[in-house]
Amino acid sequence: MADEFTSKLDAYLDGELAAADMKALDAHVRACPACAADVLGRVQMKRAIKSASQRYEPRSEFRAKIERRLKPRAGFPKDPLYFRLAGIAKHRIYVARWPPHLP
């Protein structure tokens, strides 16, 4: 059965309650079988959504196209966004080529 805690269960599981509320909810869930079952269902649903929503992979051609577009051009070679956007890409290429081929 729903009680005054039910409406807070999502925020509780999302870690969005203030510390005092979090503690109160913890204690309540341990003592209330209805909320405990509810929490279990919600946790499973959250996990299921997380796994189901990883669904679409970009095509590698598309990734390459965007990387080309983000290459520094004359004008903004030191654009900080470029470095933020491209930093990991460079790192990935480096890692992908590791270990370096020795002559």
Next chain:
Amino acid sequence: MPLFSQLYNFAHWLTQDRSEAEDLVQETYVKALRGFSGFQQGTNFRAWMYRILRNTFLTSRSGSKASATRPLEEEDQEQLPATEETPESIFIASSQKEMLQNALAELPVPFREILLLCDFEEMSYQEISDTLGIPAGTVMSRLSRARRALRLTLSKKLKV
């Protein structure tokens, strides 16, 4: 490129179409580069990128269609009936990945996007609020309505 795969996944969920998703991601990066001077250091970079992507989607043809044909959640406050399915049967449905993916795809965009931001991106309510441009209190109520709508969609699928 940080965020590239996630942004693409999110774009494809919004558009439900590969080439539209690619256009959307490309436009997002172009706008981000162009507008980077407007980005304030210390604010949330991820929320900023998602916000550009989402605003671009909303002004696109399919995006404006998607948001125009769906009632905004604040307006249909009590239109979602309570589900009669037991938590167990909902769980069985959600463990069937494809059924859950179809249910997510059927949700109105405002519900679909907020679930992705919360449960896939694991954004805080504050980040979601920054991304969607809605108050934190609305994040909470929209999330609970989105989860209810998802359970309802799943329980309908179980009856078929």
